[in-house]
Amino acid sequence: MQDARLRIGATLLLSCAAFSSVFGAVLVALWWGIIGRGERNLPGRHAAAVIFGAIILVAGFTEAFGGDGISYGFRMTVVTLIAFWAFGHGREGDLMNTAVWAFGDRIGFDLGLTAEMAVSSLRRIEKDIRDIKNALKLKGSRGPVHDLIPLGFALTIIQIHRAREQGIILATRGYRGGGTYLPTFRRSKTDNVAFFGSILIIVAVFVSFVGYL
């Protein structure tokens, strides 16, 4: 999906639909299977094991203590798959474009800038974690649990330093809030179909709730 507005909109609708009921999650899973094909951006084995392992763990506990853990596990898995789809195909500037388009040059610009900086930090953290782990391995790792402390500490300090540097750069360039920005969007042939599909799903979920009530 090329158009950032439609992708963000679809992500919100699909996430709500998937989390609200198992019926919604099934529909979203179908959407993901058909329309998200080729753009799924699934994580590597280790990351997948950690993320989905955490979901399974919580679901297991919920089920064991009388809650509906299986439903929770399935719904959260689908929400996570949608998050991978949405995050993986985001391009630099998508959030800025969408925020300025939606909220204008003042609030939209600030929101977009904050969101872009946050996403950019997330992407850099991935590399930082990889590099820190490698550095610790070279220095003589004392095991993944022991390494967590220096890793977390270094990561936090690096982020604080970067945030301060970014703040200084923005202040030096005269940023006081808001700005001039012309949002631009690209759209592929399938964008409308995919977004329309997500609207149909949220409507179907809503109708199923109304019917239930």
Add this chain to the structure above:
Amino acid sequence: MYLKADRLTLSHGEWNLRADGVFGQGVHLVTGPVGSGKTTLASALAGIFEPASGRINRDGILHLTLSMQFPEYHVTGFLVKDEIRSWHLPVAETLRQAGLDGRQNAKTLTLSRGELKRLHLTCLLGNLWDAVILDEPFAGLDCREKKRVCAAIEEGNHPLIIIFTHEQAVLPAADVIWEIEEGALVCRGKVPEAIPAWKGAPRYLTRATEEGAQPKNIRLQDATEALCRMHA
């Protein structure tokens, strides 16, 4: 003892770098423009970046390390003294060498980038390694500290040192010059024969060779001495 890049191809998406060569004992200097792949090649030689094809062969190298460009990545000690101890080095002596006397109780990650780099390089070079790979060791250091790092490299405590840098002012004496050019690692040869062929040579070296001088090595003092010899 050697580290061999055997028909290596390194890839990041559509970006590729080819490397084929043997790094024998001595000091090897690898230069290339920013973005040419120095860090990726350094990581591959250290065994932490998976090559797309080819392989790295190590002969006689049991202890190898890599100094990454950002010293923060290596920190495991909360206080400076803990960090020094994590490298199994004496605290007072290491502090003195790093020019950080009296800072043993400072929080390691609150040191400035330059101070941290000094501490990191002092600790790393203070250990005994068969092979040391240094990725931009001079970044963030002032001239005095760069000279101190060069002196530590020239001490010869480590049989094989590979330096990846785009430093143009302060360099250590080197044995072999390599360059990354058009997506490939190219060996310019042994010093001093390699100097005229070195495209990314510092200005003082090219100036000296243009004037007909023949520096014995790549340091500023080598260029100066060569010019003095010529005009004597």
